[in-house]
Amino acid sequence: MTEPLLESRGITKSFGGVRALRGVDFAVHPGEVAALVGDNGAGKSTLVKILSGTLAPDGGEIWFEGRRVAIPTPVAARDLGIETVYQDLALAPELDPAANLFLGRELVRPGPLGRLGFLDKAAMRRRTNKAFADLGIGLQDTGAMVANLSGGQRQSVAVSRAATWVSKVVFMDEPTAALGVVQSGHVRDLIRRVRDSGIAVVLISHNMPEVMELADRIEVLRLGVRVARYRAADTTMEQVIAAMTGALEPGEVA
């Protein structure tokens, strides 16, 4: 197997007296979908926040492309080519989809106006429409505030934002939780397309059939440690669920 693109070694994190992560090892390779599964409170979201720069770990190491790195801020993650679809979506509800897609990366007009910070709204709108079309999102009213969109549409905005900017690793924390059947299908297609372009996808999901369908590898967290890792093709949903709930001896298949 190739060198891991992003790897965590022995990551620990406590919140007050609660030990959310007790030394988590996790790795994801270029061009694969690694699913991170586990019951509520297993530490999935905490691990994602640490690897995407929104939370500082108490201990442990992060390795990226074979060298040890620190990811102290979301900007640091972004500079490494890491994008995240947060569970809370991290959208600005009062702004429109284009403004959200380009949040923190606004395009400015060419020339002196650009140096003054004048936004190129038309260009951002155009590229947003294209990104949505690629994802099969039909928004009739792209000028509407995100707050006026349905839950599914909002999630689509967050997913297409990550897909637009990612170059190395994308974390997707429950990317289809609020989506209908058709849009879930679009997101699954998108995840495959992103993976096939050589990007590493980390999928966090409660939806086990979806995990089995999409993942190349499954890593199981339980009570803040990784208890098992499976190659998706060689395992069954029952095995994975058993590992999640602690009913099975830890396996190390991958």
Added chain:
Amino acid sequence: MSETREVPAEAQDEGAEAPARTGLRGTLRRRLTETTTWTFLILLGIVAGFAALRFQQFATVFNFRNIAADASGLLIIAVGMTFVIITAGIDLSVGSVLVFSGVIAAKVMLAVGGEGWGAIGAGLVAGLVAGTAWGVLNGLLITKARVPPLIVTLGTFGMALGSALLITGGIDVRGVPLRLTTTIGIGQLAGVPYVVLIAAVVTAVGAVTLSMTRFGRYTYAIGSNAEAARRAGINVDRHLIKVYALSGFLAGVAGMVSLARFATTTIGGHSTDNLAAIAAVVLGGTSLFGGIGTVLGTVVGVFIPAVLQNGFVILGVQPFWQQVAVGAVLIVAVYIDQLKRRAQERGERR
């Protein structure tokens, strides 16, 4: 926020794609529900009403010029306040900062001495720097010390006014160069008072900055969802410091305008400027919860009380009614904002 919400709405719109409004009709409906639109209609109605009742006295160039000149200081402050409130903040210190920067400017002018532009220029620069410095202090305390804006600016509200009183011993500073008053203070360009021109330029620059630049976009984004802005790589602290510095700077500008118009520091005259500015901003459709608002709306919000005051005087109605009327309109404006928010939150839960 402890709001009682009706639960059942949730069950029905599970995963629905319902609220996607179509093109033109969607835009139209958005515009019509915007607070700004109907407060603008209220302003037009007020103007039309007074014009109908007392056309000869009210609807004159002279009178409109007066209204605009009287409102210019408040308008300048309110433009800064618009930025602050859109970030979901508040700046109570503006009136005191206005007085403080006026005092500093007057003192510097007197210290330099003479009637020349050198003294005036030095004083104006010192006043603007003083205003900006208070704004920077507000911003630093809010972002670095993590004290809520309401408390920080309430504190600097007292500190700035107290410092102004200490510097002057409580007596207004007089004797600033007469040339300041005769030019900037009461001078006109093509029939438009300089103070109105200054306010107009501030407003135009503010409106363009807010709606068309990255600075404005960050202002909205932070007020809408500061955590999302942070995760998107926006330096939220630095931007907030800039916004409060802007508010302090504009309070300084208003202080210079006031000094030029009245040739004295008017220490006692600005204790409720902060509330007047906040009322104007909110009347103009800016949400106290952040993320929503326009400078144009603020202009409307400034002129509703200004026109009411003027009209009541002309009609011979006790001008105190203006305060009653503005208070009532303000509450209605926020009530409507709340209704909108609640409708939105209901839509938000999946």
